[in-house]
Amino acid sequence: xxxxxxxxxxxxxxxxxxxxxxxxxxxxxxxxxxxxxxxxxxxxxxxxxxxxxxxxxxxxxxxxxxxxxxxxxxxxxxxxxxxxxxxxxxxxxxxxxxxxxxxxxxxxxxxxxxxxxxxx
Amino acid sequence: xxxxxxxxxxxxxxxxxxxxxxxxxxxxxxxxxxxxxxxxxxxxxxxxxxxxxxxxxxxxxxxxxxxxxxxxxxxxxxxxxxxxxxxxxxxxxxxxxxxxxxxxxxxxxxxxxxxxxxxxxxxxxxxxxxxxxxxxxxxxx
Numbered sequence: 001x002x003x004x005x006x007x008x009x010x011x012x013x014x015x016x017x018x019x020x021x022x023x024x025x026x027x028x029x030x031x032x033x034x035x036x037x038x039x040x041x042x043x044x045x046x047x048x049x050x051x052x053x054x055x056x057x058x059x060x061x062x063x064x065x066x067x068x069x070x071x072x073x074x075x076x077x078x079x080x081x082x083x084x085x086x087x088x089x090x091x092x093x094x095x096x097x098x099x100x101x102x103x104x105x106x107x108x109x110x111x112x113x114x115x116x117x118x119x120x
Numbered sequence: 121x122x123x124x125x126x127x128x129x130x131x132x133x134x135x136x137x138x139x140x141x142x143x144x145x146x147x148x149x150x151x152x153x154x155x156x157x158x159x160x161x162x163x164x165x166x167x168x169x170x171x172x173x174x175x176x177x178x179x180x181x182x183x184x185x186x187x188x189x190x191x192x193x194x195x196x197x198x199x200x201x202x203x204x205x206x207x208x209x210x211x212x213x214x215x216x217x218x219x220x221x222x223x224x225x226x227x228x229x230x231x232x233x234x235x236x237x238x239x240x241x242x243x244x245x246x247x248x249x250x251x252x253x254x255x256x257x258x259x260x261x
Contacts, residue, residue: 018211018212018213019209019211019212020207020209020210020211020212021207021208021209022202022205022206022207022208023205023206023207023208024204024205024206025204029205031212033173033175033176033212033213033239034175034239035173035174035175035238035239035240036173036238036239036240037238037239038238070155070158070159070160071158071159071160071173073160073171096176097175097176097177097178097238097239098173098174098175098176098238098239098240099175099176099239
């Protein structure tokens, strides 16, 4: 299958999380690093063939004097267009240690199946 | 060799210099490696807070060491089993990491506190009492 998430979009005031996208026989899996995010902060949806990952991060409170910073404590946003090969209705997602895993099963017809060849 | 024709208005030499500077900076930015893990350090009246992004890392995979003048964060996350997978995109970083930062004087290192939640490590180092800013009452005449 050619890259089934060809077109994607990010937004200025959010950070784009690093993702791994891989394909197995029966599904497409997207794994995103979103440190600081837990399940209740996450908005995940599919709209017109687009998978949207969004999470707001609570802003650090109080008066802080920033000494050194290598990452912006912004929320996350990233959107991917999904090919017709995936069944967006059967999407499953889980979140652990700031890592989101989204499984998108392939539609029946396109699942590749290993065929056991019986010998003599 | 900058010749400025300020009376004319447009200075082609300066424009070329600026373009060259921009191109060099763009190349340097691309070459500079992203540090892993990225750290943020904040200071307030009561202490220093160091935050590290460690997605996918559990408490047992990271060690924080605080000495009088240095804080070290060490650990790693292993790449998962990849057999049978065809990757379309691979951006996430794996492997071992170790980063140290110098600590300013005046911290109560014994009071260090570290918490790892949702892949975010927050290390808090309180200031020693005598190092905290103090309001001084100014006596008038």
